[in-house]
């Protein structure tokens with residue numbers, strides 16, 4: 598049976614309600630060689646982020662997917678501590694981000710080493726938590742896959758085939774997504790196990806359609822970022838275009854940034870439940886469709 602692998606244990610579909618498929622609790626944008634080792638104030642992170650996560654739980658969020666990959670400050674032990682303090686399950690990522698956040702060891706690793714690293718994190722416990730990673734996060738620049746990004750993607754696809762995991766890819770304008778889907782497919786990954794993250798940045802509706810036609814998931818993860826009317830229009834357009842079974846919606850909000858005093862400014866995880874979904878219903882979208890977008894789709898995308 599497919600489950601979500603969370604910090605509070607595996608969850609079956611009947612145990613999950615609304616899932617936020619793209620958020621962050623901790624992100625460190627310093628490059629890996631600039632991040633001080635073991636300098637994270639875990640107590641301060643928990644004190645800062647657990648209330649925000651608990652607010653999401655109180656608003657009806659049953660699982661939050663934390664999309665920070667290794668190399669951007671992912672610490673599974675810290676995410677688990679925040680999750681436990683808030684009482685809200687969190688799914689976290691393995692994988693490798695794009696340059697210049699690719700950790701040094703990745704350049705020296707063999708293709709098999711890369712595949713084994715991700716497979717190990719998806720099947721065993723990470724950072725002493727006993728909890729496996731829930732999915733694979735990769736990324737690419739927009740002008741084509743760089744050599745290291747392609748190697749990471751191929752390894753991610755093979756690890757995903759072995760474990761059933763989803764491969765989620767961060768790109769900006771989406772021009773590279775079809776190439777990524779093809780590269781992953783050549784390693785055996787079904788397009789339905791690939792998620793194009795930040796699809797709102799793909800301005801070309803034809804390209805968004807092509808990604809859906811290829812069978813991949815798309816994600817509008819900019820709710821609460823300033824122009825929710827535009828986000829609403831995008832979701833309505835996508836529903837009209839028949840993307841109901843391929844679309845995820847989230848805030849890409851949070852987070853605690855260890856490079857900034859007190860973790861820096863934050864955005865809440867509650868805009869979707871508070872105003873966006875009511876607006877969607879007001880625009881005539883039936884509750885059944887809202888449930889598909891916010892419950893069924895994220896569960897099916899991330900469960901394995």
Ligand SMILES: [Zn+2]
Pocket residue numbers: 619620621664849
């Ligand atoms: Zn993000």
